[in-house]
Amino acid sequence: MPSEPRRPLTLRDVSEASGVSEMTVSRVLRNRGDVSEATRGKVLEAAKALGYVPNKIAGALASQRVNLVGVIIPSLSNLVFPEVLSGISAELEDTGLQPVVGVTDYSPEKEEAVLYEMLSWRPSGVIIAGLEHTASARAMLENAGVPVVEIMDVDGQGVDSVVGISHRRAGLHMAEAIVAAGYRRIGFLGTKMPEDHRARKRLEGFQEGLAAAGLELADTEFYSGGSALAKGREMTQALLQRTPDLDFLYYSNDMIGAGGLLWCLDQGIDVPGRLGLAGFNGVDLLDGLPRRLATMDACRREIGRKAAEIIAGRPHGGLIGGEVIELEPVIQLGDTIRRA
Amino acid sequence: MPSEPRRPLTLRDVSEASGVSEMTVSRVLRNRGDVSEATRGKVLEAAKALGYVPNKIAGALASQRVNLVGVIIPSLSNLVFPEVLSGISAELEDTGLQPVVGVTDYSPEKEEAVLYEMLSWRPSGVIIAGLEHTASARAMLENAGVPVVEIMDVDGQGVDSVVGISHRRAGLHMAEAIVAAGYRRIGFLGTKMPEDHRARKRLEGFQEGLAAAGLELADTEFYSGGSALAKGREMTQALLQRTPDLDFLYYSNDMIGAGGLLWCLDQGIDVPGRLGLAGFNGVDLLDGLPRRLATMDACRREIGRKAAEIIAGRPHGGLIGGEVIELEPVIQLGDTIRRA
DNA sequence: TTGTGTAATGTTAGCGATAACGGCAGAGGG
DNA sequence: CCCTCTGCCGTTATCGCTAACATTACACAA
Numbered sequence: 001m002p003s004e005p006r007r008p009l010t011l012r013d014v015s016e017a018s019g020v021s022e023m024t025v026s027r028v029l030r031n032r033g034d035v036s037e038a039t040r041g042k043v044l045e046a047a048k049a050l051g052y053v054p055n056k057i058a059g060a061l062a063s064q065r066v067n068l069v070g071v072i073i074p075s076l077s078n079l080v081f082p083e084v085l086s087g088i089s090a091e092l093e094d095t096g097l098q099p100v101v102g103v104t105d106y107s108p109e110k111e112e113a114v115l116y117e118m119l120s121w122r123p124s125g126v127i128i129a130g131l132e133h134t135a136s137a138r139a140m141l142e143n144a145g146v147p148v149v150e151i152m153d154v155d156g157q158g159v160d161s162v163v164g165i166s167h168r169r170a171g172l173h174m175a176e177a178i179v180a181a182g183y184r185r186i187g188f189l190g191t192k193m194p195e196d197h198r199a200r201k202r203l204e205g206f207q208e209g210l211a212a213a214g215l216e217l218a219d220t221e222f223y224s225g226g227s228a229l230a231k232g233r234e235m236t237q238a239l240l241q242r243t244p245d246l247d248f249l250y251y252s253n254d255m256i257g258a259g260g261l262l263w264c265l266d267q268g269i270d271v272p273g274r275l276g277l278a279g280f281n282g283v284d285l286l287d288g289l290p291r292r293l294a295t296m297d298a299c300r301r302e303i304g305r306k307a308a309e310i311i312a313g314r315p316h317g318g319l320i321g322g323e324v325i326e327l328e329p330v331i332q333l334g335d336t337i338r339r340a
Numbered sequence: 341m342p343s344e345p346r347r348p349l350t351l352r353d354v355s356e357a358s359g360v361s362e363m364t365v366s367r368v369l370r371n372r373g374d375v376s377e378a379t380r381g382k383v384l385e386a387a388k389a390l391g392y393v394p395n396k397i398a399g400a401l402a403s404q405r406v407n408l409v410g411v412i413i414p415s416l417s418n419l420v421f422p423e424v425l426s427g428i429s430a431e432l433e434d435t436g437l438q439p440v441v442g443v444t445d446y447s448p449e450k451e452e453a454v455l456y457e458m459l460s461w462r463p464s465g466v467i468i469a470g471l472e473h474t475a476s477a478r479a480m481l482e483n484a485g486v487p488v489v490e491i492m493d494v495d496g497q498g499v500d501s502v503v504g505i506s507h508r509r510a511g512l513h514m515a516e517a518i519v520a521a522g523y524r525r526i527g528f529l530g531t532k533m534p535e536d537h538r539a540r541k542r543l544e545g546f547q548e549g550l551a552a553a554g555l556e557l558a559d560t561e562f563y564s565g566g567s568a569l570a571k572g573r574e575m576t577q578a579l580l581q582r583t584p585d586l587d588f589l590y591y592s593n594d595m596i597g598a599g600g601l602l603w604c605l606d607q608g609i610d611v612p613g614r615l616g617l618a619g620f621n622g623v624d625l626l627d628g629l630p631r632r633l634a635t636m637d638a639c640r641r642e643i644g645r646k647a648a649e650i651i652a653g654r655p656h657g658g659l660i661g662g663e664v665i666e667l668e669p670v671i672q673l674g675d676t677i678r679r680a
Numbered sequence: 681t682t683g684t685g686t687a688a689t690g691t692t693a694g695c696g697a698t699a700a701c702g703g704c705a706g707a708g709g710g
Numbered sequence: 711c712c713c714t715c716t717g718c719c720g721t722t723a724t725c726g727c728t729a730a731c732a733t734t735a736c737a738c739a740a
Contacts, residue, residue, distance in 0.1 A: 058726030229628025288569025398696030
């Protein structure tokens with residue numbers, strides 16, 4: 001047990017304490033190269049006694065290798081992204097790689113800044129949400145010299161690899177299911193976020209699906225900020241007040257959908273008979289609601305896994321390049337869409 | 341627009357492209373030292389044209405400075421921690437410092453590993469949840485040579501600075517409020533997590549508060565894993581079936597409390613008349629529930645801010661040492677505790 | 681004995697940046 | 711005219727570690 005952390009410890013301190021060269025200490029600490037059991041023991045003991053922690057900055061500079069993977073996502077409070085992260089962590093678990101998270105708050109400029117900052121640490125790979133980036137950001141990704149995986153969304157052109165679902169088709173399929181169940185007067189409730197391209201694409205796909213059946217949205221309502229559950233209530237009330245004859249409400253995410261569901265139940269509205277409801281994401285956080293909200297699983301964890309797998313699978317940013325993995329979201333009718 | 345990212349770019353490339361020395365380029369890129377407007381322009385232009393991204397690894401090694409702050413938390417899905425993080429980010433916003441997150445899954449061993457990994461990058465500070473660590477981890481924190489802030493909890497001895505609330509007193513105050521409202525047959529529902537010391541302390545404080553009124557817990561129920569909302573329902577049902585005469589349920593967090601609340605409402609139980617409910621955390625995610633659950637704000641964002649403030653305020657790990665900041669959680673009676 | 685192979689360790693030369701200091705103009709004062 | 715000062719920019723020496731190669735010691739075959 002040492003007691004004076006005056007001058008930071010270096011390999012040299014360990015080497016002197018154990019009577020071998022710095023190189024040998026380095027080899028022991030990295031489990032690389034041949035070292036006799038005896039020296040290994042001595043070195044480990046000395047390192048532990050001193051409380052030595054290797055300096056990865058120097059190590060990375062010397063070896064030109066960094067065990068970090070940059071992960072850039074829009075938000076941590078969205079509930080979706082922590083799940084993606086969890087998939088990434090799980091997959092990276094014993095590859096020696098480690099995720100480092102950056103958050104953009106849905107701002108392209110901030111995304112660019114975060115990306116720049118990350119790349120300046122020369123990570124072994126980058127996982128970034130979405131396909132839409134500033135020109136600079138896209139250029140950085142192209143020139144990064146490491147594998148890049150754009151996640152969540154496959155509706156568009158990626159820089160390198162892409163893992164996600166088609167939000168357009170997700171919206172489309174939900175529309176088909178709703179129409180098939182016999183609903184005709186359909187409203188949409190969503191967030192007012194121009195930068196949430198995935199929500200936009202879902203809506204577009206949804207409208208496309210309605211159009212195919214000769215329908216269009218009867219009314220829409222948008223919000224921004226605030227507690228999603230509470231907003232779901234308010235918006236639902238507002239929408240139904242304005243257009244009382246709606247027979248279905250499609251929410252852009254499960255949280256506001258849940259709020260809407262709770263409001264409808266409070267009001268004694270017959271769900272799904274008189275009014276059907278659906279959300280998006282399949283968050284199991286909401287499992288305990290009085291009814292299971294119809295939704296569509298966004299394959300969040302799986303997306304994280306696959307993305308991490310791609311990064312981990314490319315030795316040194318190998319030039320294998322651009323896989324596109326499209327996952328298939330599964331519709332869950334729950335209790336809020338009439339069954340045939 | 342360049343097109344061949346063969347050999348990674350270095351300062352030298354920019355220096356050659358702009359006809360000045362590496363040192364001058366470095367100065368321009370860091371906004372440090374005197375550089376004429378003319379050269380600055382040339383350099384920036386060259387850097388942009390090449391798509392140069394500085395190598396912070398080399399920079400950090402040379403300058404012995406790293407603009408990262410390690411943040412170690414048990415989980416990202418707990419809802420509480422993203423909020424703490426958001427406070428940290430906000431406070432660090434324009435200090436040049438940047439948070440780097442590590443997750444421990446409530447495992448002391450993993451915490452130790454994550455801490456070791458973080459320290460090996462020589463961050464400018466460490467923010468870590470909780471006061472309980474392995475002996476090794478504690479030693480590392482003590483010898484890190486940078487400011488350390490332990491957050492969330494003040495019931496115990498910290499290594500350096502501490503920012504949080506007293507969970508013991510939080511539990512105690514909730515007990516007092518419940519007793520004051522006239523409830524007597526009180527049950528507790530919580531998570532089965534020996535490593536969640538804060539939940540444990542809250543429970544202890546709660547029992548202490550009951551004891552002061554001559555009461556003790558009438559029954560308890562624990563769970564682990566699964567969707568919190570659903571678990572809240574199940575546990576509540578189980579507990580009330582086993583001990584039907586309970587008149588109050590104290591939940592260790594708002595999510596299971598919300599599940600319980602929904603179940604009680606489903607059952608037509610008179611809340612808060614026949615049965616009172618309370619949770620912990622004050623997550624505004626739940627604002628849209630049919631009733632506002634009684635809870636206690638854990639000052640999550642504020643904790644993040646204060647912790648970041650301490651880190652940012654210490655120039656180079658200055659030796660100012662050990663502040664302890666105890667925040668005061670506010671009880672919110674909501675609609676699930678009888679009012680006087 | 682000499683050579684050859686292998687295991688275990690040491691030596692040297694950077695990795696890409698920055699700190700610290702040095703040099704060299706031109707301005708201004710005496 | 712000399713001297714100091716300031717603005718601007720270059721040179722040199724690390725930072726702590728690792729890749730690559732050199733070296734040593736010993737075993738064993740020829």
